[in-house]
Every structure is written in C-alpha cells, then in structure tokens.
Amino acid sequence: DTAVSQTPKYLVTQMGNDKSIKCEQNLGHDTMYWYKQDSKKFLKIMFSYNNKELIINETVPNRFSPKSPDKAHLNLHINSLELGDSAVYFCASSNIAGGLHEQYFGPGTRLTVT
C-alpha cells in the first residue's frame, strides 16, 4: 500500500496552461505539505495544511493555489504556467498531533513547462 501517492507522475505542458497535481495519504496524518525541488536538488516548502487549514504559506506566486478537501488530500493548482515552474513537486505528510514530526514524502510529480 502506497503511503503518500501523487498523480500524475509526469506532466508536460505549455506555458500559459493551468494544471493540477493531486496528493493523497493513507497514513492518518493530520498535516500535509507541498515542496518544490529544483534542478539543483534543493527542496523548498511551499505550503502546509493542518486539519485542512493552511498553516504555512511561503513566498510562492499566487498562481499556485493549494486546496485540501479533507485531511487525507492536498491538491495543488497552478495557473498560467511559466518555464520557471519546471521542477519536481513533492507532497509530504506528518502527524503533528501525534507528536510524530517526521515527514513522509510521495514519489513526486515531474513538471516540465515548454
């Protein structure tokens, strides 16, 4: 059973398009995250949701909009895609209320904007 899953795994699209990435976790965790990993492997937090509430919102263009329909899902919608958005996007989850601060990552979505 996959703990943190993301769809799609690969996404190739043109500049200006709008796309969504979906994430689901079956670990019963209360907190979910979106990270961006650039070509130099730096992982940077974008957003975090705890019990469906936004708790971290780093300096990210407002073309990026996260949505958490429930504790097990966190989606990322990107409007007006730009070349610089090309990266690997990782979803992660953790259980803050349970005192487990370790974050578990999904397999990533490799986004290529042409």
Place this chain on the structure above:
Amino acid sequence: QKEVEQDPGPLSVPEGAIVSLNCTYSNSAFQYFMWYRQYSRKGPELLMYTYSSGNKEDGRFTAQVDKSSKYISLFIRDSQPSDSATYLCAMRVNNAGNMLTFGGGTRLMVKP
C-alpha cells in the same frame, strides 16, 4: 548564504568504506534534525531523526548533532552499492508549523 549548507559531492567510495556526510547550519533555533535518502527519481525517505544534541544509531547508520558548532553528521558503516543515493539533511525549529529547512543534498556513489 543558505541557512543549511551541504557539500553536493559527488562522493565516491569503495564498498565497505565508512562514509561521513555533513551539514552546517546558521540558525541556532533549529532543534530537530533529520537525514533523508533520495534515490534517483524517487521521493526522499526518512533515515534518521534526532532531537537536540547527541548521537543516535540505527543499524549501519549513526547520526550526530553538535549544536555548539552548528554541525550535523551522518555516518554509514560498511557502505553498500545500494547506499548510492543523494542524502539530504533537514532541520526545523520547535514550532507548530513543522516547517523543514533542507540542505541541497550530497550525492553518494558506493562502488562495488
């Protein structure tokens, strides 16, 4: 200067060698320290998790934290080709947001 610095490597060692991977950081408020392993085209996988200073051992892996020097290390004993991956250190302050700050990763290659 980034908050967390890590030599990108690559670090190439023969099978069986002891590997030392390191990170330095500038924020003295960091309290929780983690090491993640990331295989090519996969998500990071948590290896070790340490609170505050000291050592922690798990099988062939030992994590060390020296808060006075703002320096953390991961040692891998009897390294195997399957240990070839990128190793990312991560750390965070003690707040409810649980925001991790990552190093850029060190690529390790263990040659048979």
